[in-house]
Amino acid sequence: xxxxxxxxxxxxxxxxxxxxxxxxxxxxxxxxxxxxxxxxxxxxxxxxxxxxxxxxxxxxxxxxxxxxxxxxxxxxxxxxxxxxxxxxxxxxxxxxxxxxxxxxxxxxxxxxxxxxxxxxxxxxxxxxxxxxxxxxxxxxxxxxxxxxxxxxxxxxxxxxxxxxxxxxxxxxxxxxxxxxxxxxxxxxxxxxxxxxxxxxxxxxxxxxxxxxxxxxxxxxxxxxxxxxxxxxxxxxxx
Numbered sequence: 005x006x007x008x009x010x011x012x013x014x015x016x017x018x019x020x021x022x023x024x025x026x027x028x029x030x031x032x033x034x035x036x037x038x039x040x041x042x043x044x045x046x047x048x049x050x051x052x053x054x055x056x057x058x059x060x061x062x063x064x065x066x067x068x069x070x071x072x073x074x075x076x077x078x079x080x081x082x083x084x085x086x087x088x089x090x091x092x093x094x095x096x097x098x099x100x101x102x103x104x105x106x107x108x109x110x111x112x113x114x115x116x117x118x119x120x121x122x123x124x125x126x127x128x129x130x131x132x133x134x135x136x137x138x139x140x141x142x143x144x145x146x147x148x149x150x151x152x153x154x155x156x157x158x159x160x161x162x163x164x165x166x167x168x169x170x171x172x173x174x175x176x177x178x179x180x181x182x183x184x185x186x187x188x189x190x191x192x193x194x195x196x197x198x199x200x201x202x203x204x205x206x207x208x209x210x211x212x213x214x215x216x217x218x219x220x221x222x223x224x225x226x227x228x229x230x231x232x233x234x235x236x237x238x239x240x241x242x
Contacts, residue, residue: 010151011065017144018062021055024136033128040180044188046173047137050105054141057098060090061148088155095156096165099145099218100211106142108210112191119191149218153226156219166215170208 028051029042042048064086071079112120121134156162177188187193195203 011062013147013151014058014061014065017147018055018058020136020140020144021051021058024133025051025055027133028129028137031128033125038186039184040176040188044177044180046101047105047109049173050101050141051137053093053097053101054144057090057093058144058148060086060093061152064090091154092157092165094145094148094154095162095215095218095222097169099149100166100214101169102141102145103214103217104207104211106138109138119194120189122190149222150225154222156222159216159219162215162219163212166211167208170211174204174207 028048029036035045036042064083067079067083067086071083109120117123157165177192181187181192192200192203
């Protein structure tokens, strides 16, 4: 039996995302006042995705508790819809985008922080908030994957949805540059048009790889768990 019930963990994670979002929005940064505001940054979009996802998780837990012992088919139908939405968000958005933000940010930060997180931002964003946006996302989503089995959509549908999100964000970044003449990420200033195309294609490919990684990891965790449970249920032979 878990020391902390998974329902309590989800509530705690959801509250932490609310606090991170509130703290981030309270920061008076020049970038927040420009075209697109916070919504031009993938980190902020990911925080919203994670908060919405864990909000749906908590709502699903509450609905499950309320429908327990109930014979209402309508309540069961609504619960199944919530579970389907929760699982879809986990597979298509929460896991691949969350893992992408963490790995891409820290990879570029180690290589040259000025291209992704200039030192000037240290004057606005405290260290704990930086880790809340770019570090804790990964353990939180892994905890959720470990504590709850999620039904992934068909691979073709899942990859199509990931590609749609990726292309949509890339077009949004290009549109902001078209309007303001400034790239959201300084890294893009150093790239030729051809290099940008390759970079954007690579980003989409990596997101798809993370989707597949999530699918494999989810299946591995729960296939292993199933084998362990089946092993415990087998009667011992004399």
